[in-house]
Amino acid sequence: MTNLTSFTIADARDKLAKKEFTALELTNAHIAAMEKAKALNAFITPTPDIARARAKESDARLQAGKAGALEGIPLGIKDLFCTEGVQTTAASHILEGFVPQYESTVSQKLRDAGSVMLGKLNLDEFAMGSSNQTSYFGPVKSPWKAKSLADDLVPGGSSGGSAAAVSGYLAMGATGTDTGGSIRQPAAFCGIVGVKPTYGRCSRWGVVAFASSLDQAGPMTRTVRDAAIMLKVMCGHDAKDSTSALLPVPDFEAALGKGVKGLRIGIPKEYRPDGLNGEVAALWDKGIQWMKDAGATIVDISLPHTSSALPTYYIVAPAEASSNLARYDGVRYGQRVEGKSLDEMYGKTRAAGFGTEVKRRILIGTYVLSAGYYDAYYLKAQKVRALIAKDFTDAFEKVDAILTPTAPTAAFGLNDKQDDPVAMYLNDVFTVPASLAGIPGASVPAGLNSDGLPLGLQVLTKRWDEETLFRVCQVIEDAAQFPFLKVPA
Amino acid sequence: MSYIIKGETGDWEVVIGLEVHAQVISKSKLFSGASAEFGASPNEHVSFIDAGMPGMLPVINERCVEQAVRTGLGLKAKINQRSVFARKNYFYADMPQGYQISQYDQPIVGEGTLILDMPDGATRAIGIERLHLEQDAGKSVHDLSPTKTMIDLNRSGVPLMEIVSKPDLRSPEEAGLYLKKLRSILRYLGTCDGNMEEGSMRCDANVSVRPVGSTDLRTRCEIKNVNSVRFVMMAIEHEAMRHVDVYESGGKIDQETRLYDSNKNETRTMRSKEMAHDYRYFPDPDLLPLEFDDAFVAKIKSTLPELPDDKKARFISAYGLSAYDAGVLVAEQDNALYFEEVANGRDAKLANNWVTSNLFGVLNARNVPITESPVSAKNLGRLLDLIADNTLSTRLAKEAFEIMVETGKDADTVVTERGMKQITDTGAIDAAIDQIIAANADKVEQYRAGKVQLIGWFTGQVMKATQGQAAPALCQELLKKKLEV
Amino acid sequence: MSLDKATIRRVATLARIEVPDAELEATATKLSGILSWIAQLSEVNTDDVLPMSGGTDLKLPWRADVINDGGIVDKVLANAPEAQDGFFSVPKVVE
Numbered sequence A: 001m002t003n004l005t006s007f008t009i010a011d012a013r014d015k016l017a018k019k020e021f022t023a024l025e026l027t028n029a030h031i032a033a034m035e036k037a038k039a040l041n042a043f044i045t046p047t048p049d050i051a052r053a054r055a056k057e058s059d060a061r062l063q064a065g066k067a068g069a070l071e072g073i074p075l076g077i078k079d080l081f082c083t084e085g086v087q088t089t090a091a092s093h094i095l096e097g098f099v100p101q102y103e104s105t106v107s108q109k110l111r112d113a114g115s116v117m118l119g120k121l122n123l124d125e126f127a128m129g130s131s132n133q134t135s136y137f138g139p140v141k142s143p144w145k146a147k148s149l150a151d152d153l154v155p156g157g158s159s160g161g162s163a164a165a166v167s168g169y170l171a172m173g174a175t176g177t178d179t180g181g182s183i184r185q186p187a188a189f190c191g192i193v194g195v196k197p198t199y200g201r202c203s204r205w206g207v208v209a210f211a212s213s214l215d216q217a218g219p220m221t222r223t224v225r226d227a228a229i230m231l232k233v234m235c236g237h238d239a240k241d242s243t244s245a246l247l248p249v250p251d252f253e254a255a256l257g258k259g260v261k262g263l264r265i266g267i268p269k270e271y272r273p274d275g276l277n278g279e280v281a282a283l284w285d286k287g288i289q290w291m292k293d294a295g296a297t298i299v300d301i302s303l304p305h306t307s308s309a310l311p312t313y314y315i316v317a318p319a320e321a322s323s324n325l326a327r328y329d330g331v332r333y334g335q336r337v338e339g340k341s342l343d344e345m346y347g348k349t350r351a352a353g354f355g356t357e358v359k360r361r362i363l364i365g366t367y368v369l370s371a372g373y374y375d376a377y378y379l380k381a382q383k384v385r386a387l388i389a390k391d392f393t394d395a396f397e398k399v400d401a402i403l404t405p406t407a408p409t410a411a412f413g414l415n416d417k418q419d420d421p422v423a424m425y426l427n428d429v430f431t432v433p434a435s436l437a438g439i440p441g442a443s444v445p446a447g448l449n450s451d452g453l454p455l456g457l458q459v460l461t462k463r464w465d466e467e468t469l470f471r472v473c474q475v476i477e478d479a480a481q482f483p484f485l486k487v488p489a
Numbered sequence B: 001m002s003y004i005i006k007g008e009t010g011d012w013e014v015v016i017g018l019e020v021h022a023q024v025i026s027k028s029k030l031f032s033g034a035s036a037e038f039g040a041s042p043n044e045h046v047s048f049i050d051a052g053m054p055g056m057l058p059v060i061n062e063r064c065v066e067q068a069v070r071t072g073l074g075l076k077a078k079i080n081q082r083s084v085f086a087r088k089n090y091f092y093a094d095m096p097q098g099y100q101i102s103q104y105d106q107p108i109v110g111e112g113t114l115i116l117d118m119p120d121g122a123t124r125a126i127g128i129e130r131l132h133l134e135q136d137a138g139k140s141v142h143d144l145s146p147t148k149t150m151i152d153l154n155r156s157g158v159p160l161m162e163i164v165s166k167p168d169l170r171s172p173e174e175a176g177l178y179l180k181k182l183r184s185i186l187r188y189l190g191t192c193d194g195n196m197e198e199g200s201m202r203c204d205a206n207v208s209v210r211p212v213g214s215t216d217l218r219t220r221c222e223i224k225n226v227n228s229v230r231f232v233m234m235a236i237e238h239e240a241m242r243h244v245d246v247y248e249s250g251g252k253i254d255q256e257t258r259l260y261d262s263n264k265n266e267t268r269t270m271r272s273k274e275m276a277h278d279y280r281y282f283p284d285p286d287l288l289p290l291e292f293d294d295a296f297v298a299k300i301k302s303t304l305p306e307l308p309d310d311k312k313a314r315f316i317s318a319y320g321l322s323a324y325d326a327g328v329l330v331a332e333q334d335n336a337l338y339f340e341e342v343a344n345g346r347d348a349k350l351a352n353n354w355v356t357s358n359l360f361g362v363l364n365a366r367n368v369p370i371t372e373s374p375v376s377a378k379n380l381g382r383l384l385d386l387i388a389d390n391t392l393s394t395r396l397a398k399e400a401f402e403i404m405v406e407t408g409k410d411a412d413t414v415v416t417e418r419g420m421k422q423i424t425d426t427g428a429i430d431a432a433i434d435q436i437i438a439a440n441a442d443k444v445e446q447y448r449a450g451k452v453q454l455i456g457w458f459t460g461q462v463m464k465a466t467q468g469q470a471a472p473a474l475c476q477e478l479l480k481k482k483l484e485v
Numbered sequence C: 001m002s003l004d005k006a007t008i009r010r011v012a013t014l015a016r017i018e019v020p021d022a023e024l025e026a027t028a029t030k031l032s033g034i035l036s037w038i039a040q041l042s043e044v045n046t047d048d049v050l051p052m053s054g055g056t057d058l059k060l061p062w063r064a065d066v067i068n069d070g071g072i073v074d075k076v077l078a079n080a081p082e083a084q085d086g087f088f089s090v091p092k093v094v095e
């Protein structure tokens, strides 16, 4: 019998409906896979008991003909989503042992649709990182191996546990969150699909905040169709989030297969800087050819402020984070280090509770907001952000979608010394502009490099136009003949 | 009314600006659905949002927006149809998010005016700088444990309007008048109950001094969270003296936050605020700009009550009251309402006297608001009617009023039950007079010899003989007629 | 853009993160590197550009004034490192 973990969500959905196997069997297969792949460190908190209990409930609903859109589908939840009664850490020591008494809107919607939570997935601490190396609970290993390197590889980040779990067949899909590329970049590194919808599509309520004006949840799956199925469940208006859009949720799955004939696809020249990795550039060219072959028109465009996006992001995101993370003070929840005075308690709690990268960003964020520097840094960044958003608005006058590489390189070694934070930040160079503009973006696996590692192509569309996004992604997926993932025996 | 501090080196003037935190009247909190009511058990009125739990987000309470606009209109202020919520970042045990959601450079209400009613009947306009919406913090309780501070977040997220005056106030008395007038306006508007004891109105006073004649502003100190009008006045007085003393002894004032100790009547540096502050304000990314249109403002405007200043002007012109009397009556909306009901169709000055001296005397003695007055406006009005139609003399009316206060009965009932009708029948009075004249020939003689002040004694005798029910004026008239034959 | 140790100490105090004296130098170096990199933004012409502060151009939604939350003391205190008689407790604060 085929290993049950190898199915797509769409297949499993049909087979569960036809009673070819039960939700409990499907869940047990995934729990077994999780056990076997413990070395990946994809999960911070596995929840096999909850998973089995929910799978049984799913079987009852399937039996009763009351199946939800994701009935019985085993998913992993990034440990940034608060889950009622289940430890939620944001991969930080400061939240170790924190058990929310509430459920995030997105994870609640997934639960209401019948999905089965397998556990809480590892990530970069407070989602700050691009390699999942900043987690207090240890780094995640990618299921992939490079031909030329004996070392383990990073899965990307910050949704590294999500990417590893989905590409390693430990979960059929996973939630991710994307602030500057944290869904798309790990999806590209691990050869899976990752979709960051328009800012405002998915409720942020109950998701541990990193940078409020950028954070957006999205699905990570092995196929474009699965991402469409999962996103439809995850998004929708939430009165508890003031930035949540009061817009109907389109049937993304229905948009698949419409092709790209007649669409205008923009190719931004700024995404091809001198020294762009040759294999990444070649894959991008291949993608352009696939678009042409499928009947789309290729339009050369310019997004002139692209090179300012990263520095802008590294002002805006740390500034918001410095404020968002002020609540971790040891008073009401999480870890506390005692002190003789309240201020000493704060200082010690936060020094011990936060990791190096988080502290670094809090300090930078505090600095750029402080008296005398606000205008030069924060206000300036907000203005440049407006210019970056306008670049996209202007571009979407001429094109329906934009095609770029997702990341400048393939995954790198887990032990590659990344001592220079700025060099690490460059991982997000292609993903950050869309985050700043609030537009939707997706990464689709498009090929392997000569070292046998996956590379992704990124598709961007205008706000609220995820349907076009999915159409383009589907064409890439079909042309690329993915997945190249090692299907478990 | 100029307030001058006589120093050793010369005369000093005090410059005061007030920041008032007024709790918005609403059911729920500014950004959460927890109750904003005062006085629950610890942490009872707390949602996950108010406790600053991870992933929690604010959603604005529409009632609070309305109330802020309403207050702005009441202060004749500029309403900003686009305002921005900003985070004020600082750490404190009762500030769960590590920031207060407030408004910074783009408040919901801009400049306005508040009119002070001076005791001499004059008025003085004080500038309002701004009004903004913000969250209250929780409460730190220090005296429950010797080693610990206890945190109750019931007030965390309670909606406040911070109303900032321009530094236009020049004496502790003016500061007191400002607070009373502001409280009066807020109560008229129904936007804040003005209860300083429960903390629903708190005041920070910014105080500096300067030599009389100087126009530049010197360094100010902020006295935080003073909780009664009297204490605000005392704190300002004390602080101004302190500044003068420091300057005159060659010292310099540091800009700082101070605490007023009402037991010792002194201000002192707040230790917890010692560290240099840098609030790092920035627009709250969880909240988009707050926007509304003309129609929203117009709708609120159409429901505004007549406010104290307008009411006072009307009382002066329509009822012929003095500025002072009108000012006293309009300070509380319920008093003004009561007065108008009594005055309607009657002698307004008489109505004013009865309300402000007789009735207020009773209310003060019993410590009840006018809404719980033992004598209703209708009943007091009827009593005045009985005076007007000569049924009661002023003296009898006062007696009747006392009985009405005690029994709650209406004027007619009291008059009937006690047979208090004033005697206006000339025959009955004449008979009494004749008896008294006959029995006091010596006094009659003295009167006729020129000791006319004895008329008072004769009147008293007649009143006595008629159990006080003779109409006094009529009585005198008849007496004179008989004595001066 | 180079930060000195005093600035790091001030910023760390504002952020309530204890930085041991021995780490000030290294922290200053790292943060200076990041700051000089982000300083390139000063070259972008932003004359007449309105700042973009949120991630969306939607309208701020308003909530009706109803009480539908609170009354969950146990849940609010469930994760408290230290609580007593319904209060959170912290080291004594001196006013």
Ligand SMILES: [Mg+2]
Pocket: B019, B204, B222
């Ligand atoms: Mg103040």
Ligand SMILES: [Zn+2]
Pocket: B021, B134, B162
């Ligand atoms: Zn305030």
